[in-house]
Amino acid sequence: MRTLRKNEARARLAAGKHVIALEGLNDADTIERLGPMHPHAVWLEGEHNLVSPPNIADLTRAADLAGTTSIVRVNRVETGIIYQALDLGAQGVAVPHVDTREDAETVVQAAKFAPLGKRGMYGSRQGIGDPDFFHKANDETLIVVFIEDVIALDNLDEILKVDHIDVFLVGPGDLSQSLGHLGEPFHPEVTRVLEDTVRRISAAGRIPGTVGNHENVARYMELGARFFLTSALPWIETGFDDLRARVRASR
């Protein structure tokens, strides 16, 4: 008998460890080849990019085989979209623009089965062969909500009261926009608000996350963040530039 696949990223967070979720690799072949690198999680982008129901199963299958946790960022706070992503095989969902306590509660209702929520009843791809899937699924489902609008900061204390959300990810991009600094996610005021928000989440005993990179990860770890949405593209660019320099090639 098969048993439900463990959610490695969620287990790491529960153990107080950090999680790096690699983004920008929305291709099954690319994801499966990450296996030997043991990434904690792969981030499949469905708010802004091409990840959607027709390809979630293929992409998450590759993640399963690579032994990494698959997290789909869905397009919006909407019940059906959230549990469909889970049914297709995502081990985690990330939901953008969670601005109110009601939004946060909607996410939990959509992603968890009773008694925590009322996720639509269906056999997920992750549940194939496990007769006890419906009773175990909640424990292996990771929920990330994005705190990325000024209004969400105003409502943060209320949002943080909602149980069963694993990560409160403070997104600098949209935050910069709603703070009046469009396109400047590293503007000092944005950074100040972001750091303050990470502290507030951590102080409430919840797990903060943000967009992480080599430069800021140590700083946010200090502030309590444990989840980092990270792009591999700068590393690829660094590697390619280094190769070009070693063979004295021009751009």
Next chain:
Amino acid sequence: MAELRVNKAKQKLANGGIAVCFAAWGYGGADALERLAPLEPDAIWLEGEHGGVDFSNIGELTRAIDLTGASPIVRVHQNQAGVIYRTLDLGAQGIAVPHVNTQEEAEAVVQAGKYAPLGLRGAFTSRQGIGVPNYQSVANDQTMLMILIEDIIAVENLDEILKVDNIDVFFVAPGDLAQTMGHIGEPHHPEVQSVVDESLRRIAAAGRTAGALVSNENAAHHLEQGVRFFLGGPPAWIENGLVEMNRRAEG
């Protein structure tokens, strides 16, 4: 009226420069490839000998590469005229042909990849020729042909193979060479590397362009052997970035 798109890698080599090609095997999807634009690679290598690149996706993948400004190069799976020119018709600006072992096989590549008077490529409108009224008269100038010297018999026939005109790059590949030299799975075996180095030097000495698959670590060595077409891929770059990210997170 449109001008035929310039083949960036071919132009660089023709000007005596060095071309650096991004190996997109196991790194795919048109969307991921288009996002490589800021790296300004000279070429992007699509894998159709061993990977998932075939007639059903060459159009989409090469369109994305066109938008980056790099030359799309497809390694086809066999030295067959119909396969070679259909790949060009779908939008590749360059072809890499595996296991070219004799002068006759090298001549067959040119016959398939070039229109008259150089060859006999099937006459049809390539995607690259859309809106270019004189496409078939100018296509040869922007079509890059690359052959793989990767069997010990090809090394033995190298002087004859090097006499074939209109081949842009003679690419020496250690993997299959190791196999045909009795060192399967050991491309870094000293005996294999010494044949690789010697072959690269022979190619350069004949006034032809040598190509090689390199790592950042051995690229400079290959430069010394006279290589001017370098192929490098992202797995090590991603892994280095991930290792460094974890190191910084863990302090």
